[in-house]
Amino acid sequence: MTTTANAQFIAMERKKLLEEQSQVSEELTHLREFMQAEVDVEPDEGDTEIFEREKNAALIAVLERRLQDIETALKSIDKGDYGTCSRCGNPIEIERLEVKPDATMCLNCQREVERMSRRNRPQRQIDW
Numbered sequence: 001m002t003t004t005a006n007a008q009f010i011a012m013e014r015k016k017l018l019e020e021q022s023q024v025s026e027e028l029t030h031l032r033e034f035m036q037a038e039v040d041v042e043p044d045e046g047d048t049e050i051f052e053r054e055k056n057a058a059l060i061a062v063l064e065r066r067l068q069d070i071e072t073a074l075k076s077i078d079k080g081d082y083g084t085c086s087r088c089g090n091p092i093e094i095e096r097l098e099v100k101p102d103a104t105m106c107l108n109c110q111r112e113v114e115r116m117s118r119r120n121r122p123q124r125q126i127d128w
């Protein structure tokens, strides 16, 4: 049996999402500042510097996607369809939303999408 999201739950999720949104934006700002900063690369420090930058670029991409999910979730709260899977239209599991308030898909769809994208991405990632 699936419990549907009630108003109180949604209000709580909205608060969590807004907090997360400001945290993620702040982190993104820091990372972007780091990426834009002028660097004098010493010959023997070059590798570390490049590694750091690549790591940061990857992190920025992850955070940007996360921010998008958060914004999508907030928009769906405003529209009144929060907690509905964007892929199959079924309600997203409450337990899942508690762990991941920005979830836009139900667990089944998420797993399926991950299975499909795993072909291009060898590491296994469970993110809910």
Ligand SMILES: [Zn+2]
Binding pocket: 085, 086, 087, 088, 089, 090, 105, 106, 107, 108, 109, 110
């Ligand atoms: Zn679904």
